[in-house]
Amino acid sequence: MRAKLVKLCIAMIDTGKAFCTANKQFMNGIRDLAQYSCKDTLVETSLTKFSDTLQEMINYHNILFDQIQRSIKTQLQTFVKEDIRKFKDAKKQFEKVSEEKENALVKNAQVQRNKQHEVEEATNILTATRKCFRHIALDYVLQINVLQSKRRAEILKSMLSFMYAHLAFFHQGYDLFSELEPYMKDLGAQLDQLAVDAAKEKRDMELKHSTIQQKDYSSDDTKLEYNVDAANGIVMEGYLFKRASNAFKTWNRRWFSIQNNQLVYQKKFKDNPTVVVEDLRLCTVKHCEDIERRFCFEVVSPTKSCMLQADSEKLRQAWIKAVQTSIATAYREKGDESEKQEKKSSPSTGSLESGNETKEKLLKGESALQRVQCIPGNAACCDCGLADPRWASINLGITLCIECSGIHRSLGVHFSKVRSLTLDSWEPELLKLMCELGNDVINRIYEAKLEKVGVKKPQSGSQRQEKEAYIRAKYVERKFVEKQAASVPLPESGTKVLPPSQEEKRHSGPEKSLLAGERGAASQKVRSSDSGIQPSADDSREHLASTISANSLYEPEGDKQESPVFCDSKQPSPGLQLYQAAFEKNLPHMAEALAHGAEVNWVNVEENKATPLIQAVRGGSLVTCEFLLQNGANVNIRDMKGRGPLHHATVLGHTGQVCLFLKRGANQHATDEDGKDPLSIAVEAANADIVTLLRLARMNEEMRESEGLYGQPGDEIYQDIFRDFSQMASNNPEKLNRFQQSDSQKS
Incomplete structure (x- = not known):
């Protein structure tokens, strides 16, 4: 019976652990439901509190089964394996000695009277066997008495511990639910109120439905809004008709959406999206009034165009505005991936x-x-x-x-x-x-x-x-x-000093003097x-x-009579030194050239009349450009091909320099000898970052002109985007590198 009781206890413990496992899975399901209902505070709070309570009950169950295992399974197994084993060993010895005693009695009775030596041997064996039997019999009786006494104590002790474990379990559960009971009562009252509100809402909805059924739906202008900060990344979505690019020009109704800086559509809901425009920053959107269908608009990219049709004029305007807004804010969409780095x-x-x-x-x-x-x-x-x-x-x-x-x-x-x-x-x-x-x-x-x-x-x-x-x-x-050979001597005592930008503009072309x-x-x-x-x-x-x-204090007497001394013709002029150092990104040499009188807007007639600022663009250094601008460089001076620093930065794909020049007042409407402005160059090169900056600057300029905000920096979005580009160009230039030659921008 005891072994059977141990087996039943083991089966109960295993079943209880399986129950706890299933109960824990159910509790996890409740927690998942609470997270899914995060927008409903009442449901989320209630389910979370209930799941926490159930988790505590699972912990109490595990404690209960551990105590049962210690109180019944462990103790009874010890009793069965040790005490009963000793009893069985003593019983085997007793039965063996009893059999030996019986054999000795039989042998002693069979010995003949006249065989004296056999009689003595049989008698001695019988005497020894009886002594051993008495000793083993006493041990056997002792084991029986000990087992009987211990059996009562062990069983009752195990059951008492088992019952105390249940008592503690139910006390803990009672205390736990006593704390939860006030909340459950409040929740019950809220549910009653929710039932009343639901009945009222149902009546209101039935009234609205009856009112809607009486309206005229001859013109369905559904209001469709866009959200550039949508959590799922979808700025806008809805049905549009798309004209096929085949010879038949068929129109098909598709589900379109603006997401991840792309315009995509799906034939069915579960289909993978088909990309119409890979990068909205490279496209433009416009109305189409020259076709037979109404409410049409066209999205044009550098490689293709897509003709679309909305269901109404309001929806067409909404889609056009959504695309335009997405173009302006596309940089933020791209920048979100690197913010956490x-x-x-x-x-x-x-x-x-x-x-x-x-x-x-x-x-x-x-x-x-x-x-x-x-x-x-x-x-x-x-x-x-x-x-x-x-x-x-x-x-x-x-x-x-x-x-x-x-x-x-x-x-x-x-x-x-x-x-x-x-x-x-x-x-x-x-x-x-x-x-x-x-x-x-x-x-x-x-x-x-x-x-x-x-x-x-x-x-x-x-x-x-x-x-x-x-x-x-x-x-x-x-x-x-x-002192080196200078084309313009330093002023004499009392002479008013002209700024370098004024004093050195007297000279055109290469400097007349050489450095020594x-x-x-x-x-x-x-x-x-x-x-x-x-x-x-x-x-x-x-x-x-x-x-x-300050001549009386700091000008030596000999300096006043010195005449300019020309040195080796191999030494470049200050302007040429500045020009070369700008390309080499060597700011100390640039500062030295300016100190020796170099004109910051010096023109190299032998290289298409390029300026040091244009050379700095070619060198790829953002800091070099900033140094020249801070020292009076004109951001709008162009070379013989009609290209200024902004043109060159756009051609080379130097996004950080484009951002800097736009902030410093570069004219992006200027065209080169081919009639191209920086925006058209950026669109042809498919450089989305530069297209974004140029379009934003142009939109901001038009907005300020229309509102009469001359001299104002622009709206907050415009300033934030340019600030972000400045940060990236200075701190993480590799993120703006679209071409191999842009690697030099990491300076």
């Missing part, structure tokens, strides 16, 4: 914020300060050496203390454009420009012969007048730049990743101040 830092670039944080939080304040101050020499003011400078000259690429920044402002924006490292926001390409130069690089150029002329550089504690004279001599008159001497030591280039930034209003506050002569 974390930017990794390198020894030369450092680390910056990434993803949504970069979009939502512009890099400003201490972040920009730390990025720029980590460049060699930037931890102290470039002109007086004061530690922890908080201002910068963006066209020179140097850091300044507040007093020196005020002096720089007085020079005029054509010499120095001052911006705060903590108060202003910074565009990514501008911050990267700052990290390409630095105080050490600029001082090696503008203070190259400071020791030769015997001038002492002012300290942080020097008088403002001394600093002002030094800064004017350094940047305006360029007294400490290593050796260049400074190779400048260390420090590259840095950039973050999202906004233009500052500092430039509007800058002004020109009266010229202060």
